[in-house]
Amino acid sequence: MTELHVTRSLHSAQGPIRLDVSFTIAEGEFLALYGPSGAGKTTVLRMLAGLEQPESGYIRSNGQTWFDHRQHLWVGPRHRAVGVVFQDYALFPNMTIREQLRFALPDQRNRALVDTLLEMMSLTELANRRPTVLSGGQQQRVALARAVARQPRLLLLDEPLSALDTETRLRLQEEISQVHKQFKLTTVLVSHDNAEIIRLADRVISLQAGKIDRQGAPAALFGSSGAARPSGRLGTVIAIQRQGAQLQLTVSTEGALTEVLVPESPVQVGDRIVVVVEENSPSYQPLKRNGG
Secondary structure: OEEEEEEEEEEEOOEEEEEEEEEEEOOOOEEEEEOOOOOOHHHHHHHHHOOOOOOEEEEEEOOEEEEEOOOOEEOOHHHOOEEEEOOOOOOOOOOOHHHHHHHHOOOOOOOHHHHHHHHHOOOHHHOOOOHHHOOHHHHHHHHHHHHHHOOOOEEEEEOOOOOOOHHHHHHHHHHHHHHHHHOOOEEEEEOOOHHHHHHHOOEEEEEEOOEEEEEEOHHHHHHOOOOOOOEEEEEEEEEEEEEOOEEEEEEEEOOEEEEEEEOOOOOOOOOEEEEEEEOOEEEEEEOOOOOO
């Protein structure tokens, strides 16, 4: 379990605010921090990572104290069992992908983990390339794999997918979920995307002006407020049938079949689309054609 009670003065676009939050994170939990820009989400994440120091309070994780103001105790990031993934990737431009992962290993004898992560993130064929020749999605896969290579107890994700296109974002959401479960991680995600939080998180804490204003299961918080964005699921069109003046698309999404009734559309069998469910009514957003 990770316990946190921290305070700090912050400057937001609306003026100075006082960050004052207290919460716990259960072992193996996937927690999301949500709220407007300037609410303090990223600052809390950076405090957990050891990249910023609170003014008062404490941070304890799995029996270790990382920060305690009263005891004048501060443990730096290198001595915390955390892995961090930022929005801007923060990769080393002079290292190949394999070298990036090896560098992150806490025990250089465990190089088999590098091959496992390369395969898991579909990076094996790119292992000897440097980040500058990779797409944004590929670079974020490297950043995620590097964070996991540290064998952290706590994985911290600071809006890692917000700059990516819809299809890439949905694929990486699947990979983040897989990594979280396979490596039995405790994960904290900062995100503005309600649908992403609903899809990934067990619990969400909403911050407003440096304070917790509500928390609970994502579906409970967002479902009744009408604030949630439609939930998108990446899928492949496997069949098309005419239903009067409309077309019925059968879409394979995450191992399940979804039927979407749409007007005349240029969509074809094999196309990749995002199925969007809003107010119980499925629709879709087209992506690039299969193989295109």
